[in-house]
Amino acid sequence: DTAVSQTPKYLVTQMGNDKSIKCEQNLGHDTMYWYKQDSKKFLKIMFSYNNKELIINETVPNRFSPKSPDKAHLNLHINSLELGDSAVYFCASSPSSYPYEQYFGPGTRLTVT
Amino acid sequence: QQQVKQSPQSLIVQKGGISIINCAYENTAFDYFPWYQQFPGKGPALLIAIRPDVSEKKEGRFTISFNKSAKQFSLHIMDSQPGDSATYFCAAKGSRRGRSEKLVFGKGTKLTVNP
Numbered sequence: 273d274t275a276v277s278q279t280p281k282y283l284v285t286q287m288g289n290d291k292s293i294k295c296e297q298n299l300g301h302d303t304m305y306w307y308k309q310d311s312k313k314f315l316k317i318m319f320s321y322n323n324k325e326l327i328i329n330e331t332v333p334n335r336f337s338p339k340s341p342d343k344a345h346l347n348l349h350i351n352s353l354e355l356g357d358s359a360v361y362f363c364a365s366s367p368s369s370y371p372y373e374q375y376f377g378p379g380t381r382l383t384v385t
Numbered sequence: 386q387q388q389v390k391q392s393p394q395s396l397i398v399q400k401g402g403i404s405i406i407n408c409a410y411e412n413t414a415f416d417y418f419p420w421y422q423q424f425p426g427k428g429p430a431l432l433i434a435i436r437p438d439v440s441e442k443k444e445g446r447f448t449i450s451f452n453k454s455a456k457q458f459s460l461h462i463m464d465s466q467p468g469d470s471a472t473y474f475c476a477a478k479g480s481r482r483g484r485s486e487k488l489v490f491g492k493g494t495k496l497t498v499n500p
Contacts, residue, residue: 276428313472315429315490328487362428371417371436372478374488376428 275299276377278363284383285353293348293380295363301375302368303327304346306338309360309379321346322368353384389477391491398498404462406494408475411456415477419488420449420460423472432473433460465498472496 276297285291297304305328306318320328321340335351346363363377390409398404408418419434435442435449435458442449448461462469475491 313423313493313495315474315493317487320487330487364428371419371434372488373419373431373434375431376421378428379426 276363276365276375278361278377278380280380281378282381282383284385286385287353287355289353290349290351291353291382292350293361293363293382295346295348295377297344297363297365297375297377299365299375300367301365302343303366303372304340304343305364305366305374306346306348307362307364307376309362311359315362319346319348350382353382355384358382358384389475389489389491391475391494393494394492395495396497398465398496400465400467400498400500402465402498404465404469404496404498405459406473406475406496407457407459408477408491409455409457410477410489412477412479413456414479414486415489417478418449418451418458419476419478420447421474421476421490423474423493429474462496465496467498467500470496470498 278295303322305320318332319338324340337349340346360379360381362379364374366372366374420432421429422432423429433444446463451458472493472495474493476488478488479486
C-alpha cells in the first residue's frame, strides 16, 4: 500500500495554464506538506497544513494555492503557470507528535513550456 | 540561523569503503536531525534520525554521529555498496509550543559508489 501518493506523476503544460496536483496519505498523519525541488535538487518547503489548518506558508507566489479538504488530502493548484515553475513537487505527511517524521510521496514532475 | 550546511556536494567512493557526509547548523532550537536518501525519480525516504541528547545512532551500515557543542552531525555509510548511490540530504527541525516547525534541508550530497 502506498503511504503518500500523488497524481499525476508527470505534468507537461504551457505557460499561462492552470493545473492541479493531488496528494493523499493513508498513514493517519495530521500534518501534510508541499515541497518544491528545483533542478539543483534543493528541497524547499512551500506549505504545511495541520488538520486542514494552514500553518506554514513560505514566500510563494499567490498563484500557488493549497487546499486541504480533509487531513488525508492536500492539493496544490497553480494558476497562470510560468517557465520558472518547472520543478518536481513533493507532498509529504507527518504525525503531529515528536519526532514528526516526514514521509514523502513519489513527486510530480511539472514541465512548463 | 535556519540554515543547515551540508558537505561535500558530491562524493565518489569505492565499493566497500566508508562514505562520510557532514552537516552543520546554527539554530540551537533544533531538536531532531533526520537524514533522507533519494534515488533518481523517487521521493526522499527517511533513512535514519537522531535526537540531540544522543551522540551516535547506528542502523545497519548507517551511523549518525552528533556533536552538540560543535553543532555538527554526520552520516557514515560503512561498507558502501553501488546500491547506496543516491543523493543524501541532512535536515533539522525544531518545535515551538508543542507544534512542529518546518524541516530545514541541507543542499544534498550526490554519492556515487563505484563497483
